[in-house]
Amino acid sequence: xxxxxxxxxxxxxxxxxxxxxxxxxxxxxxxxxxxxxxxxxxxxxxxxxxxxxxxxxxxxxxxxxxxxxxxxxxxxxxxxxxxxxxxxxxxxxxxxxxxxxxxxxxxxxxxxxxxxxxxxxxxxxxxxxxxxxxxxxxxxxxxxxxxxxxxxxxxxxxxxxxxxxxxxxxxxxxxxxxxxxxxxxxxxxxxxxxxxxxxxxxxxxxxxxxxxxxxxxxxxxxxxxxxxxxxxxxxxxxxxxxxxxxxxxxxxxxxxxxxxxxxxxxxxxxxxxxxxxxxxxxxxxxxxxxxxxxxxxxxxxxxxxxxxxxxxxxxxxxxxxxxxxxxxxxxxxxxxxxxxxxxxxxxxxxxxxxxxxxxxxxxxxxxxxxxxxxxxxxxxxxxxxxxxxxxxxxxxxxxxxxxxxxxxxxxxxxxxxxxxxxxxxxxxxxxxxxxxxxxxxxxxxxxxxxxxxxxxxxxxxxxxxxxxxxxxxxxxxxxxxxx
Amino acid sequence: xxxxxxxxxxxxxxxxxxxxxxxxxxxxxxxxxxxxxxxxxxxxxxxxxxxxxxxxxxxxxxxxxxxxxxxxxxxxxxxxxxxxxxxxxxxxxxxxxxxxxxxxxxxxxxxxxxxxxxxxxxxxxxxxxxxxxxxxxxxxxxxxxxxxxxxxxxxxxxxxxxxxxxxxxxxxxxxxxxxxxxxxxxxxxxxxxxxxxxxxxxxxxxxxxxxxxxxxxxxxxxxxxxxxxxxxxxxxxxxxxxxxxxxxx
Numbered sequence: 027x028x029x030x031x032x033x034x035x036x037x038x039x040x041x042x043x044x045x046x047x048x049x050x051x052x053x054x055x056x057x058x059x060x061x062x063x064x065x066x067x068x069x070x071x072x073x074x075x076x077x078x079x080x081x082x083x084x085x086x087x088x089x090x091x092x093x094x095x096x097x098x099x100x101x102x103x104x105x106x107x108x109x110x111x112x113x114x115x116x117x118x119x120x121x122x123x124x125x126x127x128x129x130x131x132x133x134x135x136x137x138x139x140x141x142x143x144x145x146x147x148x149x150x151x152x153x154x155x156x157x158x159x160x161x162x163x164x165x166x167x168x169x170x171x172x173x174x175x176x177x178x179x180x181x182x183x184x185x186x187x188x189x190x191x192x193x194x195x196x197x198x199x200x201x202x203x204x205x206x207x208x209x210x211x212x213x214x215x216x217x218x219x220x221x222x223x224x225x226x227x228x229x230x231x232x233x234x235x236x237x238x239x240x241x242x243x244x245x246x247x248x249x250x251x252x253x254x255x256x257x258x259x260x261x262x263x264x265x266x267x268x269x270x271x272x273x274x275x276x277x278x279x280x281x282x283x284x285x286x287x288x289x290x291x292x293x294x295x296x297x298x299x300x301x302x303x304x305x306x307x308x309x310x311x312x313x314x315x316x317x318x319x320x321x322x323x324x325x326x327x328x329x330x331x332x333x334x335x336x337x338x339x340x341x342x343x344x345x346x347x348x349x350x351x352x353x354x355x356x357x358x359x360x361x362x363x364x365x366x367x368x369x370x371x372x373x374x375x376x377x378x379x380x381x382x383x384x385x386x387x388x389x390x391x392x393x394x395x396x397x398x399x400x401x402x403x404x405x406x407x408x409x410x411x412x413x414x415x416x417x418x419x420x421x422x423x424x425x426x427x428x429x430x431x432x433x434x435x436x437x438x439x440x441x442x443x444x445x446x447x448x449x450x451x452x453x454x455x456x457x458x459x460x461x462x463x464x465x466x467x468x469x470x471x472x473x474x475x476x477x478x479x480x481x482x483x484x485x486x487x488x489x490x491x492x493x494x495x496x497x498x499x500x501x502x503x504x505x506x507x508x509x
Numbered sequence: 510x511x512x513x514x515x516x517x518x519x520x521x522x523x524x525x526x527x528x529x530x531x532x533x534x535x536x537x538x539x540x541x542x543x544x545x546x547x548x549x550x551x552x553x554x555x556x557x558x559x560x561x562x563x564x565x566x567x568x569x570x571x572x573x574x575x576x577x578x579x580x581x582x583x584x585x586x587x588x589x590x591x592x593x594x595x596x597x598x599x600x601x602x603x604x605x606x607x608x609x610x611x612x613x614x615x616x617x618x619x620x621x622x623x624x625x626x627x628x629x630x631x632x633x634x635x636x637x638x639x640x641x642x643x644x645x646x647x648x649x650x651x652x653x654x655x656x657x658x659x660x661x662x663x664x665x666x667x668x669x670x671x672x673x674x675x676x677x678x679x680x681x682x683x684x685x686x687x688x689x690x691x692x693x694x695x696x697x698x699x700x701x702x703x704x705x706x707x708x709x710x711x712x713x714x715x716x717x718x719x720x721x722x723x724x725x726x727x728x729x730x731x732x733x734x735x736x737x738x739x740x741x742x743x744x745x746x747x748x749x750x751x752x753x754x755x756x757x758x
Contacts, residue, residue, distance in 0.1 A: 460559050461597045465607075465667065466585035466615035475610060479601025479650065 057114035063087060066214050069114050073183045073217075076190060086203045086213035093207045099370040100399045100431060101339045103312060106277060113215045113248070177230050177261075178223040182250050185221035192223060196254055200283035200320045200347070208279040208314040208341075212248045216281065219249035224259040224290075233489050235264045251282040255290035257323065262293040264492055275303075275338060280315045288323030288350065293331070295488055296344075297496050300336035305394070305506060307366025310338025317344035321353035321379075329356040330373065331487040333496045335503035338367060343401065345374035348382035348410075355384040358484040360496075362477075362503050363396030363428070372402035372433075377413035377443070386417040389481045392428035393507035399431040406443040413440060419449040422480050424473065424507045452480075474501030510535045510572055510706045511556075511675055517566035518548075518555050518731075525551040527731035528567070535674075536703040540717055541710045542742065543728035544750040549710045550594065552728070553679040556708075557591040558584050571675065585611075586618035588674030592664040592681050599651040604663065607651045608633055612670060636669040640696055657684035665696035676700065677708045682716040694719030714742040729754045 057068045066087045070080040095106070172179050178189065186193050203213045224230050255261050278300065284292050294317075303310025313336075319328035330344040340363075346355025357373035375384035384404065392398040398421065406413045421430035432449055454476055462472035478485065478497050485493055485500075511533040518526040525548045533539050543549050555562045556569065558581035569576040576584060599607065613623040624632075633647065640662050652660050661681055668676055678697065682690055697707070697720050709720055717725075717739065725742055727735040729750065734757040735741070745753055 455597070456560070457595075457597045458599055460557075460581065461593065461599075462611070463581035464557050464559075464585055464591050464593075465611035466582050466618065466671070467611055468582050468614065471610070471614060475602055475607070476599055479599055482601035 057112055059112055060109045061111070061113060061215070065113050069215055069217055072114060073186070075183075075186055078190070078194065079186050082198070082203070083214050086210050087215075089204055090207070090210040090214055093210055095207050099341050099401070100397065100433075101341060101368040101370050103275070103339055103368075106275075106312065108211075111277060114217055171231065175228050175231060176225040177228060178221065179234055180221055182216075182219040182221040182252060185252075189221070189223070192254070193221070193252065196283070196285055197252055198283075200285060200318050201281050201316050206316060209281050209316040212250060212279050212281045212316070216248045216250035219251045219280070220253075220265075221251075222253040222261060222263065224255045224261045226256045227258045228256075229259065230261040233262050233264055235266070247276075247278050247280070249280045251280070252285075253283070253292060253294070254285045255287065255292045255326075257287045258289040259287075260291045260293075262295070262489060264295040264297070264489060266297045266299070266492075266495075275309060276311050278311050278313045278315070278337075280317075282315070282317040282344075284317075284319035284328055286319065286321050286323060286326035286328050286350075286353075289325050290323060291327040291329075292319060293329045294319070294344070295331040295492065297333045297488075297492060297499065298336055298340070299499055299503070301338075302336045302367050302503070303338040303365065305365045307338070307395075310367070311336065312339045313337035313342065314339075315342040317342065318347065318374075319345070319355070320347045321350050321355060321382075323353070324350040324379070325352045326350050327354040327356075329354075329358070329487070331358040331484065332360070332371075333484070333488070333499065334359070334361040334369060334371060335499050337369075340367075340369040340371050342371045343373055345376070346384060347376045347378065348384060348413075349378045350382075351379040352381045353379055354382070356487075357384075357386045357388070358487045359388045360391070360481045360484045360500070361389070361398055361400075362391045362500065363393070363398040364504055364507050365394040365396060367394075367396045369397070370399040370401055372400045374403040375405070375415060377404075377406040377410040377415070380409065380411045380413075382410055382413050384413075384415045386415070386419075387483050388417075388419045389484055390419070390421045390430055390432075391424065391477055391480070391504070392421070392430050393424035393504055395427045397429040397431065399433060401433045403435040403437070404445055404447075405435075406438040406440050406445070408439045410440050411442050413438075413443045415443075415445045417445075417447045419447075420480070421449075421451040422477065423451065423453045424504070470501065470505055473504050473507060477501075477504060511708075512570040513567070514570075515567035516555070516564065516569065518551055519563050519565050520551060520561060524565070525731055526555070529728070529732055531726060531733060533675075533706045533708060535706050537723045538701065538707045538709060538720065540720075540722040540725045540742070541708060541728050542712070542714070542725060542745060545712070547728045548731045549712075549728055550679055553591055553677050553708075553710055556584075556675075556677055557581055557589060582614065583618065585671075586615045588672075590668055590671055590673035590676045592661075592668055592676065592678045594680040594683060596652050596655075596660045596664055598653045598655075600653050602651050603648055604651050605630065605633065605647040608647075608667065608670060611667070615671060633666070633670060637666055639699070640666050640669075641692060642666050658686065658689035661685060661689065661693055662696075665693050669696065669700060672700075674704065675706050675708070677710065679710045680712060681709070682711055682713065690716065691719060714746040717742045727753055727757070734758070 057065055066083045070083055201209050204210055286292050300311035300313055321328055328346050334340050348355050355375050361369045361371050363369045373386055388400045390398040390400055400419045404415045419432050423430055430451055434447055436445055458476055459472055478500055485496060488496055513529055513531040516526050516529040541549055564577045609629040612629060616623055642662055681693055721739055725737055726733045734754055
């Protein structure tokens with residue numbers, strides 16, 4: 027039937043559309059290629075770091091040399107040559123900037139394309155953006171307003187210089203230096219990232235947001251984020267990620283550490299849209315990320331929300347250590363894998379304190395030839411009386427060549443624990459699609475609508491300003507998935 | 510408005526429609542009646558452009574255009590509406606959200622201005638009132654947990670909302686009690702218009718007591734085997750399909 031053929035052509039034409047695939051022509055300063063002790067020293071020196079920081083990095087690097095890349099995840103990729111990459115890249119320009127006017131206009135243009143509202147509009151949206159371009163923060167806004175209530179929101183390189191006691195007290199206490207291969211690598215060479223401290227009893231007056239962007243070619247990005255919510259405080263933080271389109275794979279190995287003290291709450295949202303590679307699986311970001319939150323105080327709460335649509339490979343398990351009595355951990359996840367993308371993602375909820383609760387809602391969508399794995403651990407330790415967990419893992423398949431896999435681990439050493447696990451796998455039915463088309467929706471629009479419906483419980487968790495963007499992203503990332 | 514000539518349609522390897530002819534003018538309401546397996550639903554799907562229903566011979570001309578060449582969503586934008594026998598459920602998508610997306614998709618395709626949420630809500634509320642569709646229903650996920658009657662009422666609401674030129678109602682009476690049937694029929698009758706054509710597909714004569722057709726076509730084994738005025742429905746009721754088909758042969 028010709029109409030079907032027409033639709034196929036239209037869909038095919040829409041397939042190759044990575045909106046963020048542009049490269050900004052800007053002079054960059056890079057560390058020499060490769061990874062050795064000198065690279066670590068170079069990065070540290072570029073940041074004017076104190077000696078203790080360099081020592082910390084060098085110890086991590088030494089440890090890393092003896093570590094092996096993990097192979098337990100359900101992802102396949104060519105061996106990464108760690109010597110064939112740059113570990114530091116920064117836009118070349120004068121170091122200190124007083125206002126946005128001084129920022130290279132090309133950079134601002136990039137942000138504009140990314141849709142980051144880096145101007146007065148931000149005040150209206152109530153968003154403060156600490157923009158990280160490659161390895162250096164170029165513009166931080168709304169610092170003053172945050173200063174008024176004592177919230178520290180700055181590049182981590184700055185925090186290392188300005189708040190060394192705080193950084194030393196918390197850095198590496200949630201994700202130890204030796205935690206895993208990628209976290210250890212990050213500890214040795216991390217270039218920048220974000221530091222947040224919310225003082226006792228303060229409710230952070232705005233959403234904090236960081237856009238990370240990999241621009242330089244053959245560059246690994248290793249950002250490091252540390253967020254501390256002091257007693258009774260609250261903060262909501264959102265990160266968004268995009269990267270330009272390139273044929274080679276780029277490594278991204280970030281570490282995020284969250285610490286919630288007594289009665290504090292941290293809400294951490296991610297919209298990850300790194301370049302996923304083309305429809306033949308060429309190029310794309312290798313995303314190996316360690317994110318962990320420590321509910322250190324009683325009645326503290328950490329909530330992770332992630333929308334993972336990009337990257338050729340996603341290896342990521344944002345987790346909660348529920349140490350404080352009555353603490354709460356949440357994980358809301360949407361993972362979309364299209365074409366040849368591979369996602370292995372999930373969470374770990376470690377119940378240590380009494381009356382701890384955790385909730386896991388995972389929505390995995392697979393299309394094309396992609397594979398999507400939910401991997402999760404719910405662990406209740408001996409003293410965690412009355413621990414409760416609810417897990418729901420739903421998978422949606424689009425087409426016949428993709429796969430969905432669910433690997434839940436449950437360990438309980440306390441008989442009072444209540445653990446529930448629900449899982450479903452479904453397909454977008456032909457009749458659902460036809461119904462939408464008959465009512466006038468285009469193929470792509472119909473898929474986006476159905477998938478957004480499937481993800482609704484998770485999308486609802488996102489801060490309002492970003493929920494709309496995330497919904498659009500869900501549609502864009504599935505373009506070309508039905509034909 | 511609609512001119513079907515020698516239509517042959519295959520689903521998979523099986524030929525379901527085998528040389529169907531039908532002519533429907535604007536302002537007219539025609540009924541298609543036929544036994545199970547005669548090809549009634551296939552006809553409605555092929556008119557709406559469902560994938561897998563392949564025209565192997567013949568033509569469907571709609572307002573002078575080759576309907577078979579248009580994608581299903583393009584047909585919708587040009588005024589083809591199919592009220593389905595089994596409206597599907599779409600979890601997580603509120604009915605209101607769906608109505609807004611669909612209406613705006615059609616408007617966009619026609620080069621008309623899209624309506625904002627409030628604009629759509631206003632129109633929907635006004636159309637919903639007569640169909641006993643509640644606000645609460647509009648907030649629920651599309652067709653999820655709806656009763657048979659609610660689903661059919663929502664189909665008619667969409668028909669009123671989209672204001673199609675050619676409305677096809679596929680077994681809209683199935684699964685309805687008499688009160689719901691009357692409500693649905695009233696909705697359909699209120700849409701009778703000199704510029705609109707309707708094709709009412711049904712197995713039973715009962716619906717035609719409430720939606721009185723200008724003409725009735727009897728479909729059997731993929732072809733129209735008998736035609737007549739509204740009295741044909743009564744004859745069918747009395748004699749049964751077998752006899753009518755035999756008489757026609």
